[in-house]
Amino acid sequence: MIKVGILGAAGYTGGELIRLLLNHPEVEIVFANSESNAGNKIYDVHEGLIGETELEFSSEMPFDKVDVVYFCFGHGKSEAFLKEHTIPANVKIIDLAQDFRIKGNHDYVYGLPEIHHDEIAKCQHLANPGCFATCIQEGLLPLAKAGLLTKDIAVNAITGSTGAGQKPGATTHFSWRNNNFSVYKLFNHQHIHEICQTLNELRPEGTPRVIDTLEEGYDKEGITVDFIPYRGDFARGIFCTEVVTLNEAKTAEEIATLYKDFFKGAAFTHYSDKALDLKQVVNTNKALVHTEVFGRKVVVTSMIDNLLKGAVGQAVQNMNIMFGIDETAGLKLKASAF
Secondary structure (H helix, E strand, O other), X not given: OEEEEXXXXXXXXXXXXXXXXXXXXXXXXXXXXXXXXXXXXXXXXXXXXXXXXXXXXXOOOOHHHOOEEEEOOOOOHHHHXXXXXXXXXXXXXXXXXXXXXXXXXXXXXXXXXXXXXXXHHHOOEEEOOOHHHHHHHHHHHHHHHOOOEEEEEEEEEEEOHHXXXXXXXXXXXXXXXXXXXXXXXOOOOOOHHHHHHHHHHHOOOOOOOEEOHHHHOOOXXXXXXXXXXXXXXXXXXXXXXXXXXXXXXXXXXXXXHHHHHHOOOOOOEEEXXXXXXXXXXXXXXXXXXXXXXXXOEEXXXXXXXXXXXXXXXXXXXXXXXXXXXXXXXXXXXXXOOO
């Protein structure tokens, strides 16, 4: 059995992670840490888990008793935590925050299984991709690898309210979110960094590089990802469209074949010949992708559940790969039929 510790266990991602791991055939949860809820039953906070477990939140963090620890912190807190605490070298870390997603002076592997499977299998420390970043990258990866990206990429994506986390805010209250729709972080979303990093990693030599506009501005030569995020009036899921101008004309059949070949063998990412709707992925670890071709323009639709494939579902998928077990273990979740 894989012995697991969870830090930041009282939030949305912590609750979803516990839900998945309680039903994972090869996992034992050793501790679920929450200072503010220590001593309370897990289901006192995550009420949907009543009848599923009698585990209590713990203030203790016995790292010597686990094989892997999940960081379900807010962004910026993982790096700060590691400066103040020592985790044994033999304990694997899966960080769900953005602290280690960009390559730098650390050994964290960026955990996008569709392209980094082998690196994930060998790594000790893993940075789980962001939710928007996962959805957008799944839509663009095949075109990037084929060297077909040119000009700027127009991206529009709408996310559910759980993407903002459990702590209430002015734009997360039901009375504000219900029957409402809004733009936020226009061209300035933090996930742009990791999207650009991955697209540049895949692009063939000699093709235009993707410019990280958050760092370099628009005065450089290259391709920009012009990302407009929206807040939706639903709880979970991300629905994304990407408009790409190809550097050469391709037929609809050629593009569809490109995507099918790229995702062949992927455990949870699938190409659909039909137009998509969000309910096909909600409460699952799937990423679904569809394309339509209009001359040299391709409109890509991609979608995920932001809490699962966009967060803890992908994190569990990565854990499975890291420990060499069935990649789909604990994740065979079915979408609702209606």
